[in-house]
Amino acid sequence: MAAISRSRRPLALAAAVAVALGAGALAVTSASAAEAPLKDYELTWGIKQSYRSYVTGMAAGSFTPADGATQAADNGAFTFAGGTGTYDSDTHAVRLGFAGSLKIASKLHGFDLTLSDVRFDSGAAEITADVTSGGTTQDDVPLADVTVTRTMTDMETKLTKEAATVLGSASYEGAAGDPLTVVQKTPPTQSPSPTGSPSSSTSPSPTASTSPKPTGSASSTASPSASQTTSPSASASETGAATQGDIADGTLGWGVKQSFRTYVVDGPAKGRITASGGATQASGNGDFTFTEATGTYDTDADTLKAAFKGAVNFKGHEANGSYGLDLTLSGLTVELDGGTGELTADVESLGKTSDDVVLAHLTAGSSDLKAEDDVVSLDDVTAELTKAGARAFGGFYTEGTVLDPVDLSVALSDDAQLPDDDGGSGDGSGTGTGGSGDSGTTSGTTGGGTTGSTTGGVTGALASTGSDVPTGALGAAAAVTVAAGAGVVLAVRRRRQA
Known part of the structure; x- marks a missing residue:
């Protein structure tokens, strides 16, 4: 395998994610940098469908996920779990590292490489990974540029020059990769307690629904009433209550x-x-x-x-x-x-x-x-x-x-x-x-703090039209403070590890 360049060309995040909530624009800033910890995230990315087909087809090779990484059925996309990292409230950058590794090997075509320590950085708008081949590991190799979206689901990716070297074909440079999704993992829903207290449930991906949508709204037989007596004309049920x-x-x-x-x-x-x-x-x-x-x-x-x-x-x-x-x-x-x-x-x-x-x-x-x-x-x-x-x-x-x-x-x-x-x-x-x-x-x-309903000088809806900050899929990660009548301009910064 050819040597992988450790240098990284500057990344331009074309759209700095701005939304007009009125006539002006407001830069979201804070008095001091604040990084909030994130955990329990998953990253799903297939690299490129045609590359997967080549590996398991013409190359007669295989993909072997390990250490918590998985692959979807029918030679599908890969999922890396255990994502942890930070959210920077100044730059609104989300930085996550994921557990798991992926071995890609073919005896017929003579390659054997492993991707590990997969990372996603919304500020740099890129995916990186450590690449091990021939007994040598190169850290934080940039594999794809990412078009970061608010929901962080099905984000467009573009393979880098370094990715083309890793995958063994110059034709991959600049090619569209598979879509990337980063979501918070959904722990199991707890069953209701025997006393009848409400069950506790944690967030699935806020961008996907697994339940069928009702075909129409519910109707009722009468409007709510404060009366606590049953209808005189109602018939009795087997339990003694009116139906x-x-x-x-x-x-x-x-x-x-x-x-x-x-x-x-x-x-x-x-x-x-x-x-x-x-x-x-x-x-x-x-x-x-x-x-x-x-x-x-x-x-x-x-x-x-x-x-x-x-x-x-x-x-x-x-x-x-x-x-x-x-x-x-x-x-x-x-x-x-x-x-x-x-x-x-x-x-x-x-x-x-x-x-x-x-x-x-x-x-x-x-x-x-x-x-x-x-x-x-x-x-x-x-x-x-x-x-x-x-x-x-x-x-x-x-x-x-x-x-x-x-x-x-x-x-x-x-x-x-x-x-x-x-x-x-x-x-x-x-x-x-x-x-x-x-x-x-x-x-x-x-x-913390005291109770009460204080709005101060901020008026309008809660981020009434939102912005393309990656908030939806983050759950508790990345909403921004905005004021009505103003826009939101995100300053994004790029991160490269030495």
Whole structure:
């Protein structure tokens, strides 16, 4: 194999990722550099499909992933897991290194090389790897230039001169490589606890959805009512409860999205989360429980509409008393019809309120509403972010992102006992850290600082149109503070290791 050049030509990231939110432009800066740690990421890249076909075809060779790396079926793309690194809030650069190695060998054509220590740098817009061949290892060989996108999925790549040398053909220089995706790995969803507290779920890739989208919105038999008595004309079910009528009580367990909670409390936002008005948050920056449900149900028609009390506020990116992130969700309502429906909420962002925003499409595991001891309970209802919900989160996640699952329990009679009726889902104190101000927590608040709703001089929506900062796929990694009426200009810098 020819020697690989250790020099690296300057990289021009053509589009510096700017978005107009008004007439002007605002450069996102901070008083001092701040790097937030990142972990549990995966990088998927196939190098180049035609190269894979050549290796396993004409060259009669093989790919052997090891140490945690894998290859998709049918000679597919490679995935490197265990990604760790940092997010630089000054430059918005994401730097990640991944575990795993890939051996590429062919006795027929006489090559045997191994790629390891694969790295991705959004500031430098490149993929690098250590390349071992003939007993010699060269570190941080630039393999491809990357067109970095906001979601960090299916990013275009272009093979470098160094990659052409590694792959053994000058024709690969400047050729389009396979698309690159960098996402946060999804840990398994925890099952609901026996007491009925909401389950905790962590983020899948915010850019992909695995659940079917409902074909229509849910309908209900009647509007929500504060009355806690069942309809006089309703017939009795086998459990003694009416088959239709008014909901007497109920709770909603929902974490919104684990990666967003982590971003606010432990990530670059350095903020806090506050549950109030009857809502609580489980300890350890856990899920939220909304209470005192009112509404209507019809177990024969399998329809339900329930509104819940409580609010949750996400606040962060504080600068001189002003907050770039100040988002409150309240008035949560669930509508289901035959197992599908929607979750709505009133959304207040930086002082502006939008009522009844459809945040998520819901899909239950069963289309039947079955009452047991006068209680209807639905666990792990899939919640998929809507277009309106994506706007509510300022483009932090894209439409179709799978949010944390919803757990729902409603009482159909006054004397029905809800699961965990003593409020065991959490006292709202939280144990998260991070944020400006004193460390520790205030009752009902996760993260540092004090409670309250302070917008300071920052107005407008939460990053109302977003920017091409790689935030979506990062989960808790890389949202930026913006002000309405201003654009966002990202300064990107290039990193090369000596």
